[in-house]
Amino acid sequence: MAAEVLARSLAEPAVLAADVKLPDIDYLAIAPMLVLFGAACVGVLAAAFVPQRLRYRVQVSLVIGALLVALGLIVTVARAGRAVATAGGAIAIDGPALFLQGSVAVLGVVAVLLIAERSLERGGAFVSRASLTPGSAADRDQAEQPGATEVYPLVSFALAGMMLFVSANDLLTLFVALEVFSLPLYLLCGLARRRRLLSQESAVKYFLLGAFSSAFFLYGVALLYGFAGATGLGALRKAVQAGDGNTTLLFLGLAMLAVGLLFKVAAVPFHVWTPDVYQGAPTPITALMAACTKVAAFGALLRVFTVAFPVGAVDWRPVLVAIAIATMLVGAVLAVTQTDIKRLLAYSSIANAGYVLTGVLALSAAGVAGSLFYLVAYGFVVLAAFGVVTLVRDADGEATHLSRWAGLGRRSPLVAGVFTFLMMAFAGIPLTSGFTSKFAVFSAALGSGQVTLVVVGVLSSAVLAFPYLRVVVLMYLSEPAEDTPTVSLPGTLTAAALAIGVLATALLGVAPAPVLDLAAKAVQFVS
Amino acid sequence: MSLSPYLPIVGLFALAFAFALFSVAIAPLIGPRRYNKAKLEAYECGIEPTPQPVGGGRFPIKFYLTAMLFIVFDIEIIFLYPWAVAYDALGLFGFVEMVLFIGAVFIAYAYVWKRGGLDWD
Numbered sequence: 001m002a003a004e005v006l007a008r009s010l011a012e013p014a015v016l017a018a019d020v021k022l023p024d025i026d027y028l029a030i031a032p033m034l035v036l037f038g039a040a041c042v043g044v045l046a047a048a049f050v051p052q053r054l055r056y057r058v059q060v061s062l063v064i065g066a067l068l069v070a071l072g073l074i075v076t077v078a079r080a081g082r083a084v085a086t087a088g089g090a091i092a093i094d095g096p097a098l099f100l101q102g103s104v105a106v107l108g109v110v111a112v113l114l115i116a117e118r119s120l121e122r123g124g125a126f127v128s129r130a131s132l133t134p135g136s137a138a139d140r141d142q143a144e145q146p147g148a149t150e151v152y153p154l155v156s157f158a159l160a161g162m163m164l165f166v167s168a169n170d171l172l173t174l175f176v177a178l179e180v181f182s183l184p185l186y187l188l189c190g191l192a193r194r195r196r197l198l199s200q201e202s203a204v205k206y207f208l209l210g211a212f213s214s215a216f217f218l219y220g221v222a223l224l225y226g227f228a229g230a231t232g233l234g235a236l237r238k239a240v241q242a243g244d245g246n247t248t249l250l251f252l253g254l255a256m257l258a259v260g261l262l263f264k265v266a267a268v269p270f271h272v273w274t275p276d277v278y279q280g281a282p283t284p285i286t287a288l289m290a291a292c293t294k295v296a297a298f299g300a301l302l303r304v305f306t307v308a309f310p311v312g313a314v315d316w317r318p319v320l321v322a323i324a325i326a327t328m329l330v331g332a333v334l335a336v337t338q339t340d341i342k343r344l345l346a347y348s349s350i351a352n353a354g355y356v357l358t359g360v361l362a363l364s365a366a367g368v369a370g371s372l373f374y375l376v377a378y379g380f381v382v383l384a385a386f387g388v389v390t391l392v393r394d395a396d397g398e399a400t401h402l403s404r405w406a407g408l409g410r411r412s413p414l415v416a417g418v419f420t421f422l423m424m425a426f427a428g429i430p431l432t433s434g435f436t437s438k439f440a441v442f443s444a445a446l447g448s449g450q451v452t453l454v455v456v457g458v459l460s461s462a463v464l465a466f467p468y469l470r471v472v473v474l475m476y477l478s479e480p481a482e483d484t485p486t487v488s489l490p491g492t493l494t495a496a497a498l499a500i501g502v503l504a505t506a507l508l509g510v511a512p513a514p515v516l517d518l519a520a521k522a523v524q525f526v527s
Numbered sequence: 528m529s530l531s532p533y534l535p536i537v538g539l540f541a542l543a544f545a546f547a548l549f550s551v552a553i554a555p556l557i558g559p560r561r562y563n564k565a566k567l568e569a570y571e572c573g574i575e576p577t578p579q580p581v582g583g584g585r586f587p588i589k590f591y592l593t594a595m596l597f598i599v600f601d602i603e604i605i606f607l608y609p610w611a612v613a614y615d616a617l618g619l620f621g622f623v624e625m626v627l628f629i630g631a632v633f634i635a636y637a638y639v640w641k642r643g644g645l646d647w648d
Contacts, residue, residue, distance in 0.1 A: 020613065020616040020617060022620050022621075041631060041634050044635065045634055045637060045638065047638065048638045048641035049641060131588075
């Protein structure tokens with residue numbers, strides 16, 4: 001009997017043509033990602049086959065060219081007014097996805113300008129062969145060699161993964177995108193030319209904690225599949241609204257999914273990696289993470305929570321409110337005690353994650369628009385701020401300890417002035433983008449009755465203004481010490497990145513209306 | 528729901544279990560017994576676990592490179608095999624997708640080859 005069944009089941013064809021439904025793919029809608037992924041693949045080949053002396057130029061032009069083409073395609077798709085769930089419902093190209101993809105592309109171009117800078121230091125900020133033991137004879141030999149050009153395909157993969165992350169409409173696609181942008185970032189963190197051990201430590205820390213958070217994420221996906229029998233966000237929404245499944249699976253799955261996402265946005269209590277990784281990673285990569293990863297992670301967070309888990313059916317607000325409050329307070333208070341500029345900016349980025357969460361928790365169109373605007377505005381400020389950090393150097397590379405910044409304003413008024421302006425933007429002083437973006441998220445939260453969040457947000461902003469202004473006071477009012485580092489003349493690329501960052505910060509502060517309108521129009525999710 | 532589609536899997540489990548038992552039982556019966564120091568280690572090949580090598584505990588990563596390349600091709604096979612089974616149903620679309628996938632894998636392969644990842648010395 002059993003043998004008969006076995007024989008029959010082996011004889012049946014495995015798949016019938018009628019069972020297979022090929023997915024519809026809207027190629028124009030996903031073209032921006034395809035272009036960037038393609039450029040990354042070409043970059044890998046270029047890293048192997050293009051002669052050494054040409055590699056740097058080829059790679060940099062390839063990344064920037066691909067990002068600009070992708071940006072053009074995103075604008076084309078957005079103008080056509082497309083809002084589709086394509087590739088079998090795995091990818092949603094809608095208002096928020098296009099806005100966030102565009103932000104990733106624009107901020108990515110600026111970050112690549114910082115990454116490609118080679119005039120501040122011989123060979124650039126990246127080491128030639130990261131595998132050599134720091135301090136060994138072979139390592140001293142490579143001190144003058146140009147940095148590895150594999151950096152550029154890695155950055156392309158990371159940015160393409162981020163674009164996929166903000167448009168993924170299925171939990172499994174979301175997970176693949178998460179890994180596609182995380183793995184290159186782990187590697188990039190360990191490639192600093194100076195302070196190699198610190199850089200490698202940051203890479204290992206980021207990788208281990210990131211792997212843990214990915215495991216949480218995946219386990220959450222598995223439990224949610226157990227609850228809904230599907231991984232698509234639209235199907236999940238239907239199952240959540242029907243409310244007849246196993247709610248234990250739902251709550252556990254949602255919690256674990258949230259851990260994975262909140263780790264990437266660096267919300268308290270999943271923030272512990274941030275200061276160490278931001279400090280150890282090469283500064284241009286820190287800038288990339290602070291700007292683009294933040295955009296991508298919040299994009300996915302917004303989509304998952306808005307599309308798949310309607311508040312009417314499963315009320316996750318109290319937990320996220322508590323996390324947002326903790327994030328704002330811990331980020332602001334710990335920023336006060338920092339003595340290293342990169343760690344200070346890391347804690348400030350944690351607090352800023354709390355402010356974006358405030359916008360997310362408004363749960364209104366205004367809240368989504370405010371969050372989108374905040375991410376763009378913050379991205380420009382933080383890119384420019386880390387750009388300035390790469391300029392303040394001494395014989396050992398970047399001088400990141402705050403005491404070394406004393407009296408900088410007298411030696412290099414222009415750079416100190418730029419940094420002061422950026423600190424003002426961080427602190428949310430009017431006429432900078434920091435004010436308009438904070439106003440956008442706080443007013444949206446107030447409009448939805450989240451008074452506690454707004455009170456905590458404003459109070460923590462006041463606390464956070466102290467460390468920013470302390471740096472300013474240090475630069476202008478302290479006597480320059482004997483060993484005050486020199487400020488290097490920025491190369492063309494860094495100068496361009498700084499100019500774009502400062503200009504955008506000023507423009508978004510004085511005339512934010514066009515971008516605010518764009519964000520307000522881009523709030524409708526499809527599923 | 529009938530469980531009969533899962534019967535082949537049960538058969539596979541039984542086969543695997545029988546094979547494991549058979550291997551463990553047959554090895555001491557027909558294998559040669561020549562004891563030496565290496566036999567007392569957990570693995571009879573690879574890196575000596577103790578003492579740590581001099582110079583900060585560095586060891587060659589050749590084995591890891593080989594293992595990683597193996598995983599790349601292993602994963603490729605995992606995708607190729609079901610595609611081959613369902614080739615008729617997937618048609619031209621499936622063929623093009625598979626060519627793209629294999630192309631992506633070969634980009635990594637070409638990089639490793641050109642940059643000396645396959646040279647043992």
